[in-house]
Amino acid sequence: MFSQKNIYKYICVPIAIIAITFSVFIIVTAVTPSGADAEAAVLKQGSSGAMVRTVQTKLKNWGYYSGAIDGIYGSRTVSAVKYFQRRNGLVADGIVGKKTASAMGISLSSSSGGTSSNSSDLNLLARAVYAEARGEPYTGQVAVAAVILNRVRSSSFPNTISGVIYQPWAFTCVNDGQINLAPNATALKAAKDALNGWDPTYGCLFYYNPKTATNSWIRQKEVRLTIGRHVFCV
Amino acid sequence: MKKLEKICTIVGVLLLVAGLSLTLGFFVERETHYQNILNANHAKAYYASLDAVSDIEMKLNKLTVASGSNVEKELLNDVWMNSEIAVVNLGELAGKNDEIEKVTKFVNQLGDYSYYLSSKLPEEPIDENERELLNELYKITEELLKELIKAGESVNINEGLYVKLDEAVATLKGVFDMFNNSIDYPEMIYDGPFSDGLIQRDAKYLVGKDVVDRESVEGYITSKLGFSASFLEEINGNIPSYVFTIEDVGSVTISKQGCVPVQYASSRDVGEKAHSQEECIARAESFIAGLGFAGMRAVWASESEDLVYINLAYEENGVIYYPDLIKVKIAQDNMEIMGFDTTGFIYNHTERTAVEGVKDKSEVKVSDKLSVTSIRLAVIPTEWNKEIATYEVAGTYEGKIYYVYVDAFSLEEVKVMRVIMDENQGALIS
Numbered sequence: 143m144f145s146q147k148n149i150y151k152y153i154c155v156p157i158a159i160i161a162i163t164f165s166v167f168i169i170v171t172a173v174t175p176s177g178a179d180a181e182a183a184v185l186k187q188g189s190s191g192a193m194v195r196t197v198q199t200k201l202k203n204w205g206y207y208s209g210a211i212d213g214i215y216g217s218r219t220v221s222a223v224k225y226f227q228r229r230n231g232l233v234a235d236g237i238v239g240k241k242t243a244s245a246m247g248i249s250l251s252s253s254s255g256g257t258s259s260n261s262s263d264l265n266l267l268a269r270a271v272y273a274e275a276r277g278e279p280y281t282g283q284v285a286v287a288a289v290i291l292n293r294v295r296s297s298s299f300p301n302t303i304s305g306v307i308y309q310p311w312a313f314t315c316v317n318d319g320q321i322n323l324a325p326n327a328t329a330l331k332a333a334k335d336a337l338n339g340w341d342p343t344y345g346c347l348f349y350y351n352p353k354t355a356t357n358s359w360i361r362q363k364e365v366r367l368t369i370g371r372h373v374f375c376v
Numbered sequence: 377m378k379k380l381e382k383i384c385t386i387v388g389v390l391l392l393v394a395g396l397s398l399t400l401g402f403f404v405e406r407e408t409h410y411q412n413i414l415n416a417n418h419a420k421a422y423y424a425s426l427d428a429v430s431d432i433e434m435k436l437n438k439l440t441v442a443s444g445s446n447v448e449k450e451l452l453n454d455v456w457m458n459s460e461i462a463v464v465n466l467g468e469l470a471g472k473n474d475e476i477e478k479v480t481k482f483v484n485q486l487g488d489y490s491y492y493l494s495s496k497l498p499e500e501p502i503d504e505n506e507r508e509l510l511n512e513l514y515k516i517t518e519e520l521l522k523e524l525i526k527a528g529e530s531v532n533i534n535e536g537l538y539v540k541l542d543e544a545v546a547t548l549k550g551v552f553d554m555f556n557n558s559i560d561y562p563e564m565i566y567d568g569p570f571s572d573g574l575i576q577r578d579a580k581y582l583v584g585k586d587v588v589d590r591e592s593v594e595g596y597i598t599s600k601l602g603f604s605a606s607f608l609e610e611i612n613g614n615i616p617s618y619v620f621t622i623e624d625v626g627s628v629t630i631s632k633q634g635c636v637p638v639q640y641a642s643s644r645d646v647g648e649k650a651h652s653q654e655e656c657i658a659r660a661e662s663f664i665a666g667l668g669f670a671g672m673r674a675v676w677a678s679e680s681e682d683l684v685y686i687n688l689a690y691e692e693n694g695v696i697y698y699p700d701l702i703k704v705k706i707a708q709d710n711m712e713i714m715g716f717d718t719t720g721f722i723y724n725h726t727e728r729t730a731v732e733g734v735k736d737k738s739e740v741k742v743s744d745k746l747s748v749t750s751i752r753l754a755v756i757p758t759e760w761n762k763e764i765a766t767y768e769v770a771g772t773y774e775g776k777i778y779y780v781y782v783d784a785f786s787l788e789e790v791k792v793m794r795v796i797m798d799e800n801q802g803a804l805i806s
Contacts, residue, residue, distance in 0.1 A: 190645065279621070279627070280641060280643040281621075281641050284641050296481075297480070297481040297484035298477035299467070300464060300467035301460070301463060301464075301484070305467050309467050309468070310468065328643055331643045331681075331683075332643070334680060335641055338685050339719075339720075340639065340641050340715065341639075341719070342627065342639055342641060344614060344615060344617075344719075345614070366611055366613055367611045368609060369627070376613075
């Protein structure tokens with residue numbers, strides 16, 4: 143049998159430690175704003191695209207970088223970023239996060255795609271596309287944006303982009319907070335294409351992933367086409 | 377020692393209980409706070425919907441006895457405005473399924489129809505059939521209002537309704553049931569943005585064209601578009617088509633009837649700009665002509681992230697037909713065609729007859745403030761799904777670019793457009 147000392151040592155102390163850790167965890171989780179779920183946009187080794195090219199151009203102009211401006215975040219870019227960070231009193235980790243980007247005078251958030259558009263509609267649409275369809279083929283991403291715009295035009299839905307996206311339970315990305323993730327360049331391009339009139343779905347109003355959709359009513363809709371993992375229907 | 381251990385144990389347990397209680401209290405407090413905010417929003421949406429539907433009902437009721445076109449116009453405009461408010465707020469009360477759609481559709485179409493009737497006044501008075509339809513719509517709105525009030529009485533809207541999601545949806549159950557079962561609301565026959573007529577559209581350009589098989593289309597894609605594509609699926613709908621994927625690039629859609637390219641969309645990182653907008657416009661015109669679309673000329677171009685978006689419209693005898701529109705997206709690094717969309721052309725293009733009997737260009741009058749830079753004849757689509765011949769007047773005022781469309785027969789202004797001045801601003805190509 144355990145002695146009183148052993149009970150204290152082996153039961154009470156671990157319970158107290160676990161309880162305190164748990165409480166601290168809960169409190170930390172509770173007081174952290176839900177916006178922190180949003181994925182911080184960073185550029186690091188392996189990144190590519192227009193934003194990387196902007197970083198390379200800036201570093202080259204300032205004499206930190208001597209490689210090619212190819213939009214590929216390779217080891218030479220990492221070294222140049224580290225050099226820049228050291229010279230500017232930043233943590234030299236070779237990653238362009240919020241602080242480094244700010245020191246460079248660029249924004250990585252909503253304009254990570256390098257768009258110069260100030261349109262809030264474009265940004266909101268791109269966020270919905272990124273949250274709902276990242277990883278899907280490009281046409282599939284345009285199609286998701288087109289479905290949202292088709293709803294705006296349809297009599298059966300609210301008449302604004304925000305009204306459609308934030309309609310309760312309309313898009314899972316709103317419920318789970320993924321709508322707040324910063325969109326990547328592809329999502330922005332897809333949203334822009336859809337706003338320019340591209341509609342690969344020919345007027346579809348719904349889409350779902352047949353492997354994960356749980357609503358039975360949506361399966362009764364007339365399926366028009368499949369792109370990637372989504373089926374699009376009217 | 378034993379006493380000390382005992383005290384430590386008791387203190388530890390008390391601390392633990394206190395800590396957990398505090399945490400729980402914090403959670404409950406925060407949850408209540410958020411719930412109150414959500415409930416307030418939900419209640420606001422409910423009351424705003426109720427107010428708007430109530431206003432619609434009253435205005436429709438007044439319309440049953442009104443006879444002067446000025447009063448009728450005012451009442452119809454009020455119905456239209458309140459329907460917009462009702463739709464926004466009903467949208468916030470939506471449930472987990474599509475039940476709300478029927479209600480939204482009714483209110484949207486009611487507003488749209490009212491706007492349509494109002495825009496005809498005073499030249500075209502409300503006829504007997506339209507008056508009868510308005511009366512029917514009034515009766516349905518009266519029922520909708522009753523159900524909305526009943527829904528509010530059945531639960532206490534102000535207390536925690538939003539939290540009880542199922543109950544929130546159930547609140548409007550009577551309204552949903554009404555549209556699902558007891559109401560067969562009349563078809564509002566008109567051509568407005570929300571009319572059912574737009575759902576089923578004819579592809580005028582494809583009329584009379586032969587249906588081609590998949591293999592022929594595959595050969596067309598290789599020879600004409602230069603893609604190595606693999607068949608993905610068939611789409612039925614307004615433009616029955618074959619869809620092909622182009623690996624790592626995107627997809628291309630070709631109509632079954634007539635083997636007409638309908639859409640192509642692709643994306644890649646565009647390198648440094650090496651070609652001007654003018655070069656891209658010339659490339660777009662020759663590309664579209666190469667696909668067999670004759671008489672198309674670029675009418676609008678805008679740049680964004682080293683991509684040029686170009687709109688091409690059909691031109692015949694100096695008249696631009698904006699409904700017959702094709703869009704092309706070109707990368708400015710190597711002038712690659714990154715996308716095209718010919719649906720506007722496919723839906724609208726038909727053999728065009730000459731625009732005759734229009735007033736002379738010299739009679740066109742626009743605001744004195746506008747410094748006119750060009751005037752040309754253009755056929756434009758209206759929101760009523762019709763086309764009208766206009767004079768397109770381009771001009772500037774205080775550094776902003778405007779396009780004013782003047783009815784070429786009545787010389788009434790029908791549309792004023794302003795180019796949004798950001799870095800992506802486009803320009804009309806005259």
